[in-house]
Amino acid sequence: SRRTNTSNVRVHSPSAERRLARPQPGISKEVYDPLGLLKDEVDRAKRAEKIFTIRGSFQAVRRALLKRGWIEKYHFCYRDRINEELKKFQHYSIQELLDLVRNKDVADVCKRLIKSKLLASHQVDFYWSYDYDGFRECPDKVKMTKINKIRREGYSFTSKKGLCDASKKSWFQIPGLACMNHPRTYNLVRNGDTSDFIKDFSLTAAMSLLKWIIKNSMTHECKLMSASGKIPLSVFNFAINECYKFIKKSRKEAITDYPEVFEQEWNEFLENYYKIVQFGHHFKQVAGVSEYDMIRKSNYILTHLKEHWAYLEMDGIMNIWILKPINGSQGVGIHICRTLKYILGVIKSNPNRRYIVQKYIERPLLIYNTKFDIRQWFLISSSVPLTIWIYRHSYLRFSSQTYSLRKLHESIHLTNNSVQCRYSKYQKDIALPPYNMWDSTQFKNYLSDIGYPNVFNDIIFPGMKQCITAAVLIHKDKLDRRRNCFELQGADFILTEDFKPWLLEINSSPALHASTPVTARMCPAVLEDVIKVVVDHQRNNKASTGGFELMFDERIHGATLKEQRQAGAPLAKTNQLITHPLHELNNFTDSIQNVPTTSNAVDGEAAEYIKQIGMGLRKTLENLLQILKTEKEKRQLQNN
Template sequence: MSPSNRSKSPPKVTRQADPSPKRTIINDTINTERLKLARDEAERAMKDHKIFTIIGPYPALRESLRRRGWVEKFYRGSTLPSVHGNKKSDKKNSKSDDDDEDDNDDDNNNDDDDLDEHPSYEDEDKVPPWEENDGYYGILSRLVRAAAPNLIWSVRASYDTNTLTRDQMVNHYSRNGCFTTKVGLCNSLRNLQWFHSGCADEFYPRCYKLSQEDDKVAFVDDYRLTACISFLKLIQNRCKGVIEPDMNSILAMSSDGPNDPNTPLPTIDEQLPLTRSLTMPPGQLLSKSLNGKTSAKKVPVSAIEFALYKVNHYTSSRDHEDIDMDPEMHIDPTDEQWTQFIEQFYAAAHSNVDIDGMERFLTRIDECLKKVAHHCPQYHIDGTRNIWILKPGAKSRGRGIVVYDRLEDILKLCSSTLTKDGKFVVQKYIERPLLIHNTKFDIRQWFLVTDWNPLTIWMFKDCYLRFCTEHFSLETRNQNVHLCNYSIQKHYKNNSNRHNNLPVENMWTNQEFIDKYLRPNHLTDRWDKLIYPAMKDAIVCSMLVAQDTIDARKNSFELFGADFMLGEDLKPWLIEINCSPTMARCTAVTTEMCDSVLEDTCK
């Protein structure tokens, strides 16, 4: 039988032997002694409450449970188990992991797992688990078919937890969308002040839900203030000769740039503006190109005065220096004045237009930025472009992500059906991430929650880094420059000019990060003293705010995957938390680490 014709369901009857070397088949005549051995093992497992069901691609978990004396009860195809044994109310797992049809604004419903695939069991060219060991596990499954599974592990909580018995263990919590969806995490972390002394802005890039009018107003205020700060940063950089981190400067100034020094730099025509979808095909833009200078005129001095006025007023209000001031002394700019300044900011930041008389303002700008940095926890990850990223509220793996650097383009979406339905959040893009050999990366950190009262979190010591296949640049639209997800990067080839020390499979373990980056830069202790503790604190805070929302069922547990990015100061920033993190053996790093995580989870 060819692989394409192989049954993906456990067999009901014995099958003819197949000479194919890829698999073994249940024998026509079952050895009596072997059957007795299977019956003894099945009876022992039922007596010890060690019957399990796995729905999804988790071979390492299956192997670990078998070693501990558990017996698997198989289910056919994509159907979910009837958790009470022989009941006929089996639910169908109708949605595949790649569906983009999650149209709910309910924070508790999500499609935010990050499995690359959602097969019933394994790839078609592999032996189905019930046919392993000459069909022995298929025999065991039939012998325990009347028993309800004591442990159910599935790719997502697609079953009704109300039908579970109290002693059945499942690997999901209901209503976890309050932190596993981008909308849910955005909403939940705003309540952190009631659970923790810290502030979410210290570890989570500021985020807004544009479907809510209050959030929309707050976002506009944030964008405008950030534009003022970015404008002043831009002037400071130009006056001090700091080169902006675009593709040309990275390749030209880096000591470990491309391996081939004769490689030509990108032309102006190749440096397309960032305001476009990262998932759109080449050539499709969302706004007009801002290549080159849009005007022969310089940005006037009045723009500098405007930015200084607004930033200084912000710091004064944060320092409560405005309490005794006459309210009439401060006049808020009109929308027309803001529009004029924003256009001047675009000209300077996006089109490299000269700024008139900027040198004589440098001292005031230095003082102003020093003060505002004290009040802005995210000051050092914001660059000079004021870039924001629009994300679907309940998707993962980089699906549907759009990046913008113009306010009007973002606001246009506020009137669209998608944003009105609450499906999108807008979040500040990290313009100044830590780069390794000019390449962006993120960190996947696993953690396990086994109880909510008291809150019990197990954070794994090991994690891994995921690299992009291209050099980082704020001047390109390519998704493989900005999104580190393996589900995206696997479709691209590594740039031939990448540094030789970057991993071919685009993954490092945390130990490799320490050995190959931190130690050579005399930062060895930063992992244990800064990075790991900060990631742990961010995860704890994210779980604290979810305690009142989650369905804290006993005998439930869940493994999550948190994604972090590092700033240039090595400070971690939480990007998202995924339910059903992919545990596929896709690279040498994940083959070792994912199996280890599942093994530890079984303990």
């Protein structure tokens, strides 16, 4: 067998090289000194800082750099998919490769390998990989190699736990720039948020029961009550009382008139709730109570809940939650859950797996009655100063079956392509492609066809920008402050029926392979445009950035960011959504507009009077109005 030791490079002796390198009239240097020509090319690339290494199958990145005159220093690894000819000749010496340069069929491969071998001891200027090996292979003490990864401390915005933590913060709410819309999420690890989650699950069930009553009063899908009903009316009264207690707590009012509810009472309520919404049971008729009474009380409570529970509409009525492993990916280990008992059972039976639980968005925007999500790319081109770009183009991923909350199969509810590829033969709307994807242009055309031509540019895209910016800002201090780092990431969004985008998760290593005709076209394009930003634009700030547009620049927005962080505070553990900047005080008159009084005239006079009084009396009047408000609501609830 032939020797393949690449460290033993055989070349001509210096005298032989001088004879070979002597210029010959009318003969190209490529003929009489091919090695010298390649050395000159390598030296020019070194001086221009245009040497790169790529780990993995990122052909679009390779093509983009080669087109710009860069030279590749090959990194051969059994995990990398490399050209078969490169594999064949990778162990040849420089002299053996020179002997093959005259063979036109392999000349290009041999030249590329020679240049790579001439760079054996040279640290590259650009390193692209699917992992963090670049930091080990390119030590900063030699040079600050540009690396396509940003190191982070602990859990950050690219982890499910990190986004869970982010949803409990609030300083990043910057009007017009950053606003975090993330389904409420709880960390179910030891010493986590389990007790808070149980409270949320239970209260959401109570709210959902009242919404079920209102819905059935309009659709008449089933009875609310009858003589043969199996659900005691006390279940309805329990839900009313717990929702009313929540309203009073949100207003910071005393609830001493209401006894504490114990776990067993909640368990009994939940069992009856499941029977109603999942199996169609209804209430037992009671003398003196009509369906109209139930509808009126439910409507009254829900009207006041809207002021304090921003998730009321999107929560639906089934109280479905999604359980996800903290370190999971590609849909592995995900459970879509209806009952609290099931969720706690999964956690107990998997003690070595850490989970987060997230409220499932039961009323998403559907296309042809099919669920979808949006994969939106963004690029952090620098952590110091923090600079974030968003890609103007995105793509939609569809489920394989039409949407239903009666069936919780993953083919209906998990839009991840690695999940949906297993169900390509399932029946769905013929208007959707067999590969379950659209690009954003197709989506915009669809929105225009249904009468919303501007909603993507006016609501969806700006909303995604603000969500991403907020998620990154909340973990800004966890980003490594090393210069010359960048990272392309993929954010997953779901839209609610009002076209509002909700951030589900962020992937630090988004799939960039040609899984469908859509990704086959878009993935090479986004990688080419990454090079435009991190190479071309860095060297010439007037250069094109392709499909990327600047979303956040710390040099521009830094002062605003500092103000928000100084004014911010953690959210309450109810994860109630903030809809205004925390540093702004609400106008006091807004807080009394809904105070029940005997006439509208009294409301107006009270508001006008409060505007005129001094700040010294403000607190006293607030307390007085709060007492009046509480007593009035008590009377209204009793009358209803």
